[in-house]
Amino acid sequence: MTTSQDRARAMTTSLDRTAVTTDADVVTRMARLRHEFDHSFAEPVRRHDEEHVELLAIRAGGHPYALRLAQTQGLHPDRPVTPLPGSVPSLLGLAGFAGTVVPVYDLAALLGHPVAGRPRWLVLPLGTPPLGLAFHELDGHVRVAADAIVAEDAAAGRRGCLRGMVGLDGLARPLVDVPATRAVVHALAGHTIEAGHTTEEVAR
Amino acid sequence: MMAGRTFGAKLAAGFGLTLALTLIMTATSVLALRYVLVTKDKVIRIASTSLVEAQTLNALMERRIADYRSYLLSGSPEARTNVDRDRANFLQQINRVRAALEDPAAIKLLDAVTAAEATHAKVIDDVMAQRAKLPRTIDVRELNTEGVRQSRETIQNAIVNLVTRLKKVVDDTREESSTRAMWSIILIIGIGALLIAGSAGVAWRLSRDLRREVGAAVGHIQSSSAELEAAAAQQASGGRDQSSAMNEITTTISELLITSRQIAESAQRVSKVAEDTAEAARNGDATIDETRASINAIRAQVDQIVQHMLALGEKSQQIGVVVDLVSELAEQTNILAINATIEASGAGEWGRRFAVVAEEIRKLADRTAGSAKEIRALIEDVRGAVNTTVMATEIGAKAVDTGSRQFDDATSSFRRIAQLVATTSDATREIELSTKQQTTAVEQVSSAASDTARASRETEASAVQTKQTAAQLSTLSGDLLDLVGTGRH
Numbered sequence: 001m002t003t004s005q006d007r008a009r010a011m012t013t014s015l016d017r018t019a020v021t022t023d024a025d026v027v028t029r030m031a032r033l034r035h036e037f038d039h040s041f042a043e044p045v046r047r048h049d050e051e052h053v054e055l056l057a058i059r060a061g062g063h064p065y066a067l068r069l070a071q072t073q074g075l076h077p078d079r080p081v082t083p084l085p086g087s088v089p090s091l092l093g094l095a096g097f098a099g100t101v102v103p104v105y106d107l108a109a110l111l112g113h114p115v116a117g118r119p120r121w122l123v124l125p126l127g128t129p130p131l132g133l134a135f136h137e138l139d140g141h142v143r144v145a146a147d148a149i150v151a152e153d154a155a156a157g158r159r160g161c162l163r164g165m166v167g168l169d170g171l172a173r174p175l176v177d178v179p180a181t182r183a184v185v186h187a188l189a190g191h192t193i194e195a196g197h198t199t200e201e202v203a204r
Numbered sequence: 205m206m207a208g209r210t211f212g213a214k215l216a217a218g219f220g221l222t223l224a225l226t227l228i229m230t231a232t233s234v235l236a237l238r239y240v241l242v243t244k245d246k247v248i249r250i251a252s253t254s255l256v257e258a259q260t261l262n263a264l265m266e267r268r269i270a271d272y273r274s275y276l277l278s279g280s281p282e283a284r285t286n287v288d289r290d291r292a293n294f295l296q297q298i299n300r301v302r303a304a305l306e307d308p309a310a311i312k313l314l315d316a317v318t319a320a321e322a323t324h325a326k327v328i329d330d331v332m333a334q335r336a337k338l339p340r341t342i343d344v345r346e347l348n349t350e351g352v353r354q355s356r357e358t359i360q361n362a363i364v365n366l367v368t369r370l371k372k373v374v375d376d377t378r379e380e381s382s383t384r385a386m387w388s389i390i391l392i393i394g395i396g397a398l399l400i401a402g403s404a405g406v407a408w409r410l411s412r413d414l415r416r417e418v419g420a421a422v423g424h425i426q427s428s429s430a431e432l433e434a435a436a437a438q439q440a441s442g443g444r445d446q447s448s449a450m451n452e453i454t455t456t457i458s459e460l461l462i463t464s465r466q467i468a469e470s471a472q473r474v475s476k477v478a479e480d481t482a483e484a485a486r487n488g489d490a491t492i493d494e495t496r497a498s499i500n501a502i503r504a505q506v507d508q509i510v511q512h513m514l515a516l517g518e519k520s521q522q523i524g525v526v527v528d529l530v531s532e533l534a535e536q537t538n539i540l541a542i543n544a545t546i547e548a549s550g551a552g553e554w555g556r557r558f559a560v561v562a563e564e565i566r567k568l569a570d571r572t573a574g575s576a577k578e579i580r581a582l583i584e585d586v587r588g589a590v591n592t593t594v595m596a597t598e599i600g601a602k603a604v605d606t607g608s609r610q611f612d613d614a615t616s617s618f619r620r621i622a623q624l625v626a627t628t629s630d631a632t633r634e635i636e637l638s639t640k641q642q643t644t645a646v647e648q649v650s651s652a653a654s655d656t657a658r659a660s661r662e663t664e665a666s667a668v669q670t671k672q673t674a675a676q677l678s679t680l681s682g683d684l685l686d687l688v689g690t691g692r693h
Binding site for chain 1: 535542543545546560563566567568570571
């Protein structure tokens, strides 16, 4: 009985402390948020745009990656994917977007990780033909300084989907290059890349 | 045969046997005397009647002959009548003799006499008929008297033979009688000898039994009296010991009396304490009722707390649902903002401005999601706390229940204690009363012990007396043994 009373008393004390902490914290946080909100509209647009890169922090097959937002044309959660019979394990099936049927590939399989579970998120890369890349988790949408990205020369003859690396919250994330991924997909599907849509152009 | 009988019975049997033998002897003597008397009577009767009557025959015959000769001489009718009368007398006498006779030979001889008389009568009738025809005075020699003499001798001889025979019968009878008298004497002597022998045997047997049994009994008496003497000595020493023990008992009982008085006082004090305790128990009863009411109130409060805590848990769950909704909305806003940013990046200068707005929307959505996560965590904390509280409260409720039960037990124990105290009070009063009675009883026991001590002393004196008496008895039995003749001491 003594133990249970002690536990109840400890719990009550903990709740009180949390409440006190939260009260003070919330006021500070609200003030900071309001300040940041107001400040964001006060900044000049050019600076805002040129010195930063928009990234999507994702997880595919349990590994952290990042995508350039500029290389995509849409992000969608929980889209129904109709499976297709075939010998390509990374092809998950077909999904419909605004009247267009799009093949959906598992980004984790393309990156060489074993397929683990059904991916929830779909990102549509830029370019044609339309394509869907599926991944498991979205860590968030971040804006990083351009010099935080360690670039890698795409012309170095490197094959695969990854180009460069970015440090986010103390964690180094490989950058998934969407055009390179598209090239990998096309190679799997037996297509050739059109002249006007090279990786470098899209990146620019 | 006489073993196991009393000595008196043996004496009676001995004297009885002697008496019976005496009676037999007396009876036998009487019978023998009577037998001899009868035999002698018979001899006398034969001698006095048969022999006398037979000799009377002879006299009558002589008289008849005389009258017959007288008639022959005188020839008178008177003489004739005498002759006839004489014959009639003779015949009567013969009949008397016949009546008296028993011997067949004598009867035969009497028949011979009768026959001779008939012959003789016929002969003399013939002679007397001749005489009647003659004159009064005659010469007798004129008469024919041949045959008279012969017939007269015949009859006289027959009578003599009869008498001789009768004499012989008398002699024989007398000799027989003497012989029988002699045998009777021998029988009486024999029975007398038997009687003497039997009496001597009885006397010897009685004397032997008297020596043997009375001697043994007296020997037993002697040894028993010796034992009795020893026992009396032991009893005397036991009586002395008992007397001293009774003195000790009397002392102990006096101490016991003092102790029981002290116990009575203690019991009185205990009774007072028990009454005080009962009073305190009655006061405690009221306190118990109040405490019970308090416990019931606590139980109700605890139940209410549990209900409220459960409601709180339910509410926090509802808050969680709403927070989930907010999270969902934040996520969708975030996706919208991301897509808006993507769309804006392809829309030139206006797009860049719109991207700023989208960026802010995204940030807000991020923060909303973060806040929702914090709220979710807080709700989980609250639910955990509620669960812990409910658990603790239920444990508390159970503790209250247990406490209530224990209190009930304690209450019942308390009431039982109160009852027991009441019982104890009663018991103490009983003990007090009993102790007083005990004191009285102990006093009585004390007096009884004194009496017993006196009785012990008297017992001792009596044992000494018994010892002396036993010694005298031993001496007496020795003397008796000398008297009986065994000579044992």
